[in-house]
Amino acid sequence: MTAEPVALAPPLSLSDGAARWNRxxxxxxPGAGLPAPLVVDRDTRETLVEYVRADGPSGRKxxxxxxxxxxxxxxxxxxxxxxxxxxxxxxxxxxxxxxxxDEGEPLAVKDRYLLRIRPHLVLDGLLRVAxxxxxxxxxxxxxxxxxxxxxxxxLRELGGTAxxxxxxxxxxxxxxxxxxxxxxxxxxxxxxxxxxPPRPFESGVGxxxxxxxxxxxxxxxxxxxxxxxxxxxxxxxxxxxxxxxxYEVPLGAPLRDLVQPAGxxxxxxxxxxxxxxxxxxxLDIPFGFTELGAEGSGLGxxxxxxLGPHDCPVAAAADVLAYxxxxxxxxxxxxxxxxxxxxEALRExxxxxxxxxxxxxxxxxxxxLRGRGACATLDGACNVVxxxxxxxxxxxxxxxxxxxxxxxxxxxxxxxxxxxxxxxEAP
Amino acid sequence: MxxxxxxxxxxxxxxxxxxxxxxxxxxEWGYASVKGDGEVxxxxxxxxxxxxxxxxxxxxxxx
Numbered sequence: 001m002t003a004e005p006v007a008l009a010p011p012l013s014l015s016d017g018a019a020r021w022n023r024x025x026x027x028x029x030p031g032a033g034l035p036a037p038l039v040v041d042r043d044t045r046e047t048l049v050e051y052v053r054a055d056g057p058s059g060r061k062x063x064x065x066x067x068x069x070x071x072x073x074x075x076x077x078x079x080x081x082x083x084x085x086x087x088x089x090x091x092x093x094x095x096x097x098x099x100x101x102d103e104g105e106p107l108a109v110k111d112r113y114l115l116r117i118r119p120h121l122v123l124d125g126l127l128r129v130a131x132x133x134x135x136x137x138x139x140x141x142x143x144x145x146x147x148x149x150x151x152x153x154x155l156r157e158l159g160g161t162a163x164x165x166x167x168x169x170x171x172x173x174x175x176x177x178x179x180x181x182x183x184x185x186x187x188x189x190x191x192x193x194x195x196x197p198p199r200p201f202e203s204g205v206g207x208x209x210x211x212x213x214x215x216x217x218x219x220x221x222x223x224x225x226x227x228x229x230x231x232x233x234x235x236x237x238x239x240x241x242x243x244x245x246x247y248e249v250p251l252g253a254p255l256r257d258l259v260q261p262a263g264x265x266x267x268x269x270x271x272x273x274x275x276x277x278x279x280x281x282x283l284d285i286p287f288g289f290t291e292l293g294a295e296g297s298g299l300g301x302x303x304x305x306x307l308g309p310h311d312c313p314v315a316a317a318a319d320v321l322a323y324x325x326x327x328x329x330x331x332x333x334x335x336x337x338x339x340x341x342x343x344e345a346l347r348e349x350x351x352x353x354x355x356x357x358x359x360x361x362x363x364x365x366x367x368x369l370r371g372r373g374a375c376a377t378l379d380g381a382c383n384v385v386x387x388x389x390x391x392x393x394x395x396x397x398x399x400x401x402x403x404x405x406x407x408x409x410x411x412x413x414x415x416x417x418x419x420x421x422x423x424x425e426a427p
Numbered sequence: 428m429x430x431x432x433x434x435x436x437x438x439x440x441x442x443x444x445x446x447x448x449x450x451x452x453x454x455e456w457g458y459a460s461v462k463g464d465g466e467v468x469x470x471x472x473x474x475x476x477x478x479x480x481x482x483x484x485x486x487x488x489x490x
Contacts, residue, residue, distance in 0.1 A: 195433040264442040330433040333458040372460060 013264035027226070027230060028121070028219055028248050036234075037244025038420045040116045040146055051120035056225025062132040063089065066112035069224045074110075075100060075177065075214030076274055076300045077376075078289045084211055086132050087201040089211035094136040097163075098186065098205065099126045099214040099236070101142040102170065102177030105272030106323065106416035107303035109246050112213045115147035117142070118219065123165065124352050125218030128225060129156050130163045132261060138165045138363035140215075141182050143172035144352065174273075174327040176374045179212040180237040181329075192329045193375035216302075233287065238417050239263065240308025252288035263308050267313040267392070269415070271300020273320045274380040276387030277313050284380060296387060305415065310408040315386040319415045325379040334372040338365055339381050346385070347412075349396065352403025359400065363389055428467040428489060430475060432459060436486035443478040443487060450475055460488070 010127070029036040037044040057065055067082035077405030082111060088095055099122055103111035114122050122140070130138045138161075140151050148169045155165055172178050176191035183204045185191035204210020214371045216234055223229045230268050235258060238244050242260040249258045255268070268282040280287070285291055289299050309315055321343035328335045345362040348354040354362075366385040369378055429448075434445075439457035450471055451459050467475050479487045486487075 193435075195435050232455055279478075333439055333456060334454060334460075335433060337456040337458070364478055366455065372454075372458075374433070 013172075016331050028118070028216070028232070028234060030247065035243065035247055036113050037117055038246065040150055045255075046118050047148060048120055048133065048154065050312060051118075051348060051372045053124055054222055054226035054228070056079050056128075056222070056227065058128065058131055058225075059131070060089075062128060062221075062225055062395075065227075066221065069220075069229045070179075071217065071224060072289055073214055074216035074302065076105070076222075078273065078293075078299060081213065081217055084106045084201065087127065087254050088209045089133040090134075090210040091201070093134060093424050094208050095133055096139065096205040096208045096210040097126060097133060097135040098182055098200075098210060098214050099140045099215050099218050100179070100220045101140065101144075101147060101176055101358065102109045102175040102191075103143065103301075104177045105171060105274065105303055106174070106271065106414070107238055107272040107299045107305050109310045109417055109420050110236055110302060110421060111142075111257070111409070112144045112147050113234070113246050114215050115144065116140055116266055119147075119151045120157075121189070121219045121222060122215045123151070123154055123158070123161075125221035126162055126165070126213075127163060128184045128221050129213065135211070136208075137161055137205070138163050139186055139278050140165060140167045140206065141170070141177075141186060141212075142167070143170055143176065145169070148266055153304055168323065174323075175375055175377055179379075180375070182212050183210060186301070192331060195374045196262045212368050214301075228244065233299065235287070236303040236417060237303075237306075239269070239306035240304070240311065241306050244418075250285065252291065254284055255287050257282040258287060259304065259306060261301070261308065261399045263309040265306050265308060266311055267316065269303075269305040269307065269316055269320070270295045272303040273323060274298065274376070274383060276383035277317060277391055279313075279391040296390065298383075304419070309417040310406060312350075312404055312410060313342045313388060313392050313395060314346065314404060314413065315410045315413075316405075316409045317414050318343070318350045318386050320384050321346050321381060322412060323414070324377060324384075327379050328373075329375065332378070334369055335378040335381075338369040338378055341365060342369075342385050343380060346388075347390045349409040350404060352399060352407075356400075359396070428472050428475070429465050430467055430468075430479070430487055430489050432461050432463050433486045433488060434458075436484045438484050440483050440484075442481045442483065446478040446481065447474040451478065454486055456479060 071081040072078045101111040170191045178193045180194040200210040240262045324339040325343040
């Protein structure tokens with residue numbers, strides 16, 4: 001892809017510490033409608049002094065409040081948080097709670113934002129959940145070194161916590177944030193998924209019942225406890241848009257109200273690389289768990305990448321499958337072979353050389369390979385292929401008739417979110 | 428009796444499908460999957476037990 005490099009981390013000066021967080025609404029991002037700051041500096045990172053801890057219920061009453069707020073996991077699966085909390089709380093201890101901020105999705109930046117800029121909010125959520133489920137140990141699991149420094153600093157600022165909190169850092173990979181990989185890595189193994197069962201709530205870290213929750217999910221707990229939960233979602237917006245960045249947006253608003261495309265959009269990559277492609281009709285679909293799910297897509301980790309007038313959904317699908325072919329855990333045969341086969345077929349389609357037989361195979365793989373891996377990576381690959389064939393049938397037919405000039409011009413590309421690390425200073 | 432297959436373990440030996448072709452199928456690369464929901468009809472239990480015992484990588488889990 002030849003998209004211009006974009007700044008996901010706008011230079012924001014938020015020197016007015018007292019006013020920068022919208023406390024009444026318990027917003028996760030300072031400045032309504034503005035992109036979130038992603039680069040840590042004295043002005044952006046919230047210190048312990050600046051963080052205002054709200055009062056609220058604890059224990060089982062907190063779990064009830066989380067249930068009433070209908071909080072769903074923000075890591076990708078959208079699992080109800082209260083159900084997770086009850087399953088761990090209801091088992092014999094000791095118990096473990098993990099804040100999962102590995103953020104393997106290449107198009108998402110929200111977890112790194114929260115850990116870098118608002119570590120006290122995440123830790124507050126983590127410790128409240130640890131208390132509510134009577135956990136004996138808490139872990140912050142992440143990959144970003146800047147986030148690790150910020151969280152470690154926050155723990156030093158706190159001086160001590162009711163439950164011991166460890167920071168565990170792993171290399172950033174696609175599969176490292178999958179919950180069984182999280183458990184395996186914290187126990188000293190490789191950050192690779194295992195077959196289920198057991199799930200972490202049955203047997204997780206050190207064999208203890210373990211609650212693994214995404215850091216955005218945890219960052220919403222203090223607001224829920226305070227009775228001021230905002231029905232919002234963190235949206236990482238990339239691709240052909242006028243202002244790429246990380247935004248806090250209302251859950252369930254049509255994408256049209258949230259996204260300003262640069263030029264007429266030809267498609268959308270939804271939920272990072274996981275929830276597949278949508279055509280331009282995506283603009284009228286509410287950006288919510290059930291609404292997107294009903295359309296064969298998903299909210300996932302809240303990342304949306306807009307394919308602009310010069311882009312092509314076939315090229316995007318080919319790029320994503322090439323990524324899955326490279327980045328899968330190399331554990332399950334159907335995933336190793338299946339992602340490679342689907343990637344090759346899509347590359348052929350992009351080049352105008354896909355036969356009828358190959359396309360039939362591709363369609364078949366997108367159905368038969370679903371659910372055949374230990375983790376959901378292969379399902380993500382199937383989502384992308386199935387949604388391309390479903391949402392863009394005439395475009396696919398055109399690619400069979402003649403080579404696509406857009407695909408030829410684009411070539412193979414990474415399509416990951418721009419690097420959010422600060423640029424090294426010029427010598 | 429109910430069984431499941433651990434995808435990360437299966438190396439595509441195909442022994443399971445030889446013993447119990449009604450319950451196991453192999454994909455075009457030779458990797459196995461369990462047909463249906465893993466519930467084993469009583470008449471197939473003997474051959475499924477052979478498949479479990481003979482899988483070189485112990486990828487079939489009963490229970």
